[in-house]
Amino acid sequence: MSDLVPLRRALISVSDKTGLADLGQALAARGVELLSTGGTAQALREAGCDVTDVAEVTGLPEMMGGRVKTLHPAIHGGLLALREDPAHLQAMESHGIAPIDLLVVNLYPFEATVAAGADDADAIEQIDIGGPAMIRAAAKNYAHVAAVVDVEDYAALLAELDAQDGATSLAFRRALALTAFGRTAAYDAAVSGWMAETLGVFAPRRRVVGGRLAQELRYGENPHQRAAFYAETHPAPGVASASQLQGKALSYNNINDTDAAFALASEFPPGDGAACVIVKHANPCGAARGASALEAYQRARDCDPVSAFGGIVALNVPLDARTAEAILELFTEVVIAPGVDDEAQTLFAQKPNVRLLIAPGMADPAAPSLAVRQVAGGWLVQDADTRLVAPGDLKTVTARAPSEAEMRDMLFAWAVAKHVKSNAIVYAKGGATVGIGAGQMSRVDSARIAAEKARAMAEGLGLAEPPTVGAAVASDAFFPFADGIEALAAAGATAVIQPGGSMRDAEVIAAAEAHGLAMVFTGERHFRH
Structure with missing residues (x-):
């Protein structure tokens, strides 16, 4: 039996409308029937697509402010039905349930809402219920249904349909299911973490940490170790949120050391003057204040120039040309700063292998966060060491x-x-x-x-x-x-x-x-x- 499933019917319900019009038009051009809800249906119609409202399928209107719309056998039966099971097919026929071959859902922006400082009521309204339920149903039934949860997978979906003459392959659907379950797990982790923080519970009975793949790494601390870098949905200023302007891809050790350097540099408020930190193997080998970024760098380097060779440089002020020139005199793996001027960037361009990262500001060293470390069979979790001392x-x-x-x-x-x-x-x-x-x-x-x-x-x-x-x-x-x-x-x-x-x-x-x-x-x- 072929593992190909022809795409005839799709349910689309998205919070993020990026790329929606193009996707809807491409599916409609292939003769795919489109089902949708609320604002997504309206956006698809504005793009010229024929859309069937989910309410027409369920026989019930959206209700309770949109909290209830897709939680219905006509939807979940279409997602969960095993097409080769006679009992499932009989149930579908008896109850007028049509199969759904593709689900495209991205969730309410809970993480962004919390990151923006929303109050409890607003945060709770952004906890998606129907979306995760549909995603899990479609992903569980990947033998028959493709579940797309990320905008960046739209192009891959259309390419698959082109390659498979309007169908999806089992391998493709399984890969989507992996992403789908990861998304719902990370989403639930964000909700659980927010609730623990809101309730002031440091050690909930179960704790989950979620992240999104930022990049696959060539290897870990050593070449025989596999490695990858995952970032929070809304990371604080630092290596996870920085823009890399140039240089080779960051390695596992680069990321670890850059995080250490930037964390220490953030201990020194830019308003109090320039500061520079040089790190090697996660330990500072030099740190200094200065009247300028250049002076701070030179004083930090002078502490241990031998160890500074091949190190990581972090500044708490933007990188200027004079400082860039001095840094480039010594082999340096990574430079991270909260800004860079044009002349400094031009100088760095002459050393294309040096990694130059620009952070969106300095981190708040007193901001509460968790430090998580894996041990054999479990995890150690503690408050990050954010304590500051005054005279x-x-x-x-x-x-x-x-x-x-x-x-x-x-x-x-x-x-x-x-x-x-x-x-x-x-x-x-x-x-x-x-x-x-x-x-x-x-x-x-x-x-x-x-x-x-x-x-x-x-x-x-x-x-x-x-x-x-x-x-x-x-x-x-x-x-x-x-x-x-x-x-x-x-x-x-x-x-x-x-x-x-x-x-x-x-x-x-x-x-x-x-x-x-x-x-x-x-x-x-x-x-x-």
């Missing part, structure tokens, strides 16, 4: 309080440490990192690695002494022993910001006092694994 939140625990300059550098280092893999130690001086120790099993090792990076920085720049002398230090978690403080003091640091809370805090404070370090406690940590 008034700090507790000075040494006799000497930090100076204003030390306080500025401590807060800067603390913001950076939040984005460094644990155990994290960050030295900062004059609004720039001068040494970063990341991802070590021992906090003392992180402190020593950061100091060694600073010594290499001094040697590279011809400085008279390591820039850790007079620097402030941030530790993402408490010091369990005084040896960490000893390492910071040996590097010449003068101020430390850390969470506190160790059973040996008294020893740690005493060590800071002995070396003349000012120390403040935040009362909270920033582990990042």
Whole structure:
């Protein structure tokens, strides 16, 4: 038996009318009978198509403000009937149910409505009921029915009809069914997530995360791993919402590292001045403020130019020509910024392999969101680490309080440490990192690695002494022993910001006092694994 199903009858009911007129005209030209509802039927008629209202098929008008119109055996029987089953065929004949060979439905714009800040009543009215029910019915019966849920599949549908002489193949219908079930699952995930947020329920009994394929990737972290990138329907400013102006396709590692760089750059409000972050392997290897984007970039690069090679650069201000010229002096994988001027874009065009991304603005670092990570057999879900700290939140625990300059550098280092893999130690001086120790099993090792990076920085720049002398230090978690403080003091640091809370805090404070370090406690940590 052939797997081809001739297309004779189609039901079209769409919220997004993009491409509707062309689709309706193309189907009508092939002799397909068109059924439709409400505004879709009107739009098809305006395009010159003959349309049968669903109400004529069901014998009932649309009612309850349009909430009830397609939930009827005349519709669902036409979608669900097994054409080879005698009992189904008998039921169709007995009840006057005609088969539907094609369903074209896109859903009420619930996600867009919520993203626009709608109140509960408006959001609820955008929860589609009939649409998902029809999509699931048609997709379940893909042996006989084609279910189209995305506008971008209209062209593929028409191409299939041309190739199959007015019919659809089983392989084509199965591929559409996969997309259809994915769409209803993502839609329900959006509704469920909104309800949990609205009700203030952090851990609902079931949680689903939905996304739309942004791009298939050549491979994952390594060439033997498959990978793909999925984006939320309305992503916040960042790599998922950025426009790529040039460069090779983003890789899995590019996307992961760019996300890390942009998240840290967003910690620094553009209104407070330019800031630049350079990331390598998801860890910042340099971050700095500056009087200009160029100065911020140069200071961030100077922290660790060896690691910056092949890194990701993120700016919190638009990219200008002078900064672009400096960035292009060093091999860079990706640059992301909230804008770019024409001259800078021209300069980048001379390096066509460098990926240049323009974000639609900076992210709000305090915006609530969820961090989701898969583990074997399940998922870990937590609030994203959006906590910010202000001077008034700090507790000075040494006799000497930090100076204003030390306080500025401590807060800067603390913001950076939040984005460094644990155990994290960050030295900062004059609004720039001068040494970063990341991802070590021992906090003392992180402190020593950061100091060694600073010594290499001094040697590279011809400085008279390591820039850790007079620097402030941030530790993402408490010091369990005084040896960490000893390492910071040996590097010449003068101020430390850390969470506190160790059973040996008294020893740690005493060590800071002995070396003349000012120390403040935040009362909270920033582990990042």
